[in-house]
Each structure stands twice: as C-alpha cells, then as structure tokens.
Amino acid sequence: MKEIAILGSTGSVGQQTLDIVRRFKNQFSVKLLAASKFSETLQKQIKEFRPEYVYIEHLNEDINVDNTKLLTGKEGIEFYSSLDIDLFINAISGINGIYPTYCVLKNNKKLATANKEAIICLGEILKEKYSQILPIDSEHSAIFQLLEKTKKEDISKIIITSSGGPFFKYPKEKLKEVTVEQALNHPKWKMGKKITIDSATLMNKGLEIIEAHYLFNINYDKITAVIHPQSIIHGIVELVDGTLFANLSSTDMRYPISYALFYPERREIGIEKLDLVKLGKLEFYEPDYEKFPLLKISVEAGKKGGAYPIVLTVADEYLVNKFLNGEISFLDISYFIEKVLNSVKFKDPKNIDDVFAVIKNTENLLEELVG
Numbered sequence: 001m002k003e004i005a006i007l008g009s010t011g012s013v014g015q016q017t018l019d020i021v022r023r024f025k026n027q028f029s030v031k032l033l034a035a036s037k038f039s040e041t042l043q044k045q046i047k048e049f050r051p052e053y054v055y056i057e058h059l060n061e062d063i064n065v066d067n068t069k070l071l072t073g074k075e076g077i078e079f080y081s082s083l084d085i086d087l088f089i090n091a092i093s094g095i096n097g098i099y100p101t102y103c104v105l106k107n108n109k110k111l112a113t114a115n116k117e118a119i120i121c122l123g124e125i126l127k128e129k130y131s132q133i134l135p136i137d138s139e140h141s142a143i144f145q146l147l148e149k150t151k152k153e154d155i156s157k158i159i160i161t162s163s164g165g166p167f168f169k170y171p172k173e174k175l176k177e178v179t180v181e182q183a184l185n186h187p188k189w190k191m192g193k194k195i196t197i198d199s200a201t202l203m204n205k206g207l208e209i210i211e212a213h214y215l216f217n218i219n220y221d222k223i224t225a226v227i228h229p230q231s232i233i234h235g236i237v238e239l240v241d242g243t244l245f246a247n248l249s250s251t252d253m254r255y256p257i258s259y260a261l262f263y264p265e266r267r268e269i270g271i272e273k274l275d276l277v278k279l280g281k282l283e284f285y286e287p288d289y290e291k292f293p294l295l296k297i298s299v300e301a302g303k304k305g306g307a308y309p310i311v312l313t314v315a316d317e318y319l320v321n322k323f324l325n326g327e328i329s330f331l332d333i334s335y336f337i338e339k340v341l342n343s344v345k346f347k348d349p350k351n352i353d354d355v356f357a358v359i360k361n362t363e364n365l366l367e368e369l370v371g
Contacts, residue, residue: 002086004261005032007055007100010041012192013091013114013136017257018045020269028261031085036096038063055080057096074099081107089136089260090115093192094317095359098122102352105129112136112260116211117317120302121310121359123214124349130215134260139208140215141256142235142247147216150237150245158218159236160208161228162287163188165200168227172291178330180323188231188251197320201333202287206298207316210309213302220303225295227285232274250274294334301341306348307358308341314362315340322370336370343369 004021008014014035021028034055035042046054046065054065059072071080081088081103088104090097090113097115104111105126113119114136123130135141139160147155166185167175183200184193191199198204205225212223236246249255250272258269289296294316301308315337322328328336343365349355 001029002027002261003029003031003084005034005053005080005083005085005088006030006091007032007034007088007097008036008091008093008115009033009045010035010039011091011093012190013253013257014089015041016253017089017091017261018049020254020258020261021049023270024267031083032080034080034092034100036092053080053083077103081109086110087112087134087261089113089257090118091136092118093194095121095314098355098359099352102126105132108132110134112257112263116140116207117313119211119214120207120313121355122352123210123309124305125351125355127214127217130217133215134263135215136253136256136260137208137211138234138249138251138253138256140212140235141259142233143212143216143237145247145259146235146237146245150239154239154241155218155222155237156240156242157238158212158216158223159238160205160212160223160225161231161233161235162202162205162225163199163231164227164229164285165202167200168229168285170291175291175331176329180326183323183330187229189253193324194317194320197323197333198316201294201330202292203294203298203316203333203337205287206295206302207313209299210302210312220299225287227287229283229285230279230281232279232282248274294337297334297338297341307344307346310349310355310358311341311344311346311362312337314359315366318363318366319370328370336366339369340365 006014030049030051032053033051036057053069055071055076077100087110092115095117097118098121101118112134135144184196186196209223231251233246233248238244252271301312319333346358346361
C-alpha cells in the first residue's frame, strides 16, 4: 500500500489523480488532501478517501471533518511536507505551488508534479533536488520516459510538442478581437483556466522549455518546440545519429499521472488505447514566433536565468488573471510581459526568501505598469 498526498486535489489534475486511486484502492492510501479552500468537492473527497490530514489554505470558518486533522497556513505546509508519505502529487495551479514544492523537496520527499511554475521559480536555488521529481505534465513525462532509455551523451535535441492552441490558424490581426471564451476553448485538452490561456498564447511551451532545462539539466540550445495539432506525440528525443524516439498516446492526462503513481511499473488504467489507423495522420509545423512572441520571449528569459524566469512566471499569472477578468486584452498579455522583463532590476535569488522577494517586487512593478 503506497501512501500518497494530493496537493490541489479539487483541481483538474487532482481529480484525475483520484480517478486512478479510486480504480486501485487496494494499492493506494490517501494520507493528505490539500486545497485552497473548503468546497463541496473537497468534502466529498474527504468522505470517500478518508485522509488522515486535510490542508486548507484559506480556512476562515469552522469545518467539521470527522477523524481528520485539519491543517492551514505556512506552518501546515511545513508540517505535512515532513510527514512519512511515499509520494506527494503537486497538482496546485500557479505560483501557489512554490512553497509546498520547496518544503517537500527540502525534506527529501518523493514528488510528482504538474506545477511548472514552482519548478521554474525554484530552479536557480533547488535544481540539485530535481532528480527526486517525477513529471506529470504530458510533455515532461514523455521526455522523462524517453530519457530513461537513452544515454545523455547520445542526445542531440529534445522536442516538445504543442497543439498550437485555439488560434494556431488565426491571422495575426484577428488576435486583437480574441475573447476570454474563445481563448478558453482549447481544441484538445481539458485543463484549468490559467494553463488553457497559456496554451492559447503559446506561453505554455516557453515555460515548458525552461522547465525541461531545469528538470533534465539540458542546455537551451538542445530544446525546441514544434506545433503538432493532433497532440498525439507528447515529446521527441533526437539522437546524434538522427534517430528520433517519440512518446505517443491519446490526449488524456491520466497517462502521465498513472506513470508517476506506479513508477517504475505500469498498469492497465482503463483508457481507450490509441488507434493509429483511425488517427490517420500526424502533422508538424514551425511555431509562428511573430504571431506568438511569448514563446521566444520566455526562452530568452530562461537563458538569462537569475530573477528573470521568476519575473516571467509571476507576470504571466498576473496578466492572465487580468485577461480572464476582462481588464486587459489578449495581446496585452505579451505586451506587458515584455515590458516587465525589460524593467527588471532585481537581484538573483540565492534562497527561498530571495525567490519570494522577487515575486513581491514583480507584483509591485506590475501594479505600477498595468494597475
């Protein structure tokens, strides 16, 4: 019986993780569920999985959770990250996942994560701990699986695929008119709002390139992205002799989640398998860096290192929220991210306090520039 903790249990990845746990109840015990707030979904999860601990970030009311220890605040994160748990699954969205990731890794716990923001923001101070991580992002899980079968010295290039998002075939001028509803209408994946907008701007691929750099200790000049509208190939490793190894599966996050849960083994998880004949064709295109400038901007920030990847990550989350709230336009996201990056005068982080100082200073700068 493997004891697990699910951070962000009420979100998309958290709920899909519990789908798998539900199917294999005799192999997993949920020791901790964590969420940003108490909700009907969390209440149902507590009743079904009976965790020993529940963490709620914003606990502002009396909650009755029978036979369950309730945790909250920074102290709660520090406590649960020290527990004797076999695997922590970080399904938290955005920069809220940074401190839990930091605490889990500092305590030398096994971590499976879909939170790229934390990996990026902690990359300069904690990358020596990243060998403990099992990636859950479909692209990084794919690359992780492929790298296990290859020698690092044989690798010529890592290729991360992108569906192209909903605006892949839009003319550039039409992007001025993009609505929130259109941007949230992803053609292939069902995800949370923030990552769906990042997919629409192609920012997600830029962040994934930075994440791959830190996770796999691969130079930026060996990591690239291609548009692959079918989203069947999730990652490709090119070897020095020109051989390409690719990871293929249908567009279902339960594949990478189950790989992390059962690692290093595999299980039949009840998902309809990929039918190549029915699929028919696979297409690939070069990204349009002029139409989607954030892909290039983000990689340049990653190469600069230091505070830049943190500033990029924080600015993106701030501006995506502004767009979702109808306060800025779709194109304003890339405009203000570039403006913020050109204004950076923060010192490079050396520890976790420095990371949060950069986050706070970036938010202050964004308030000045955007309001």
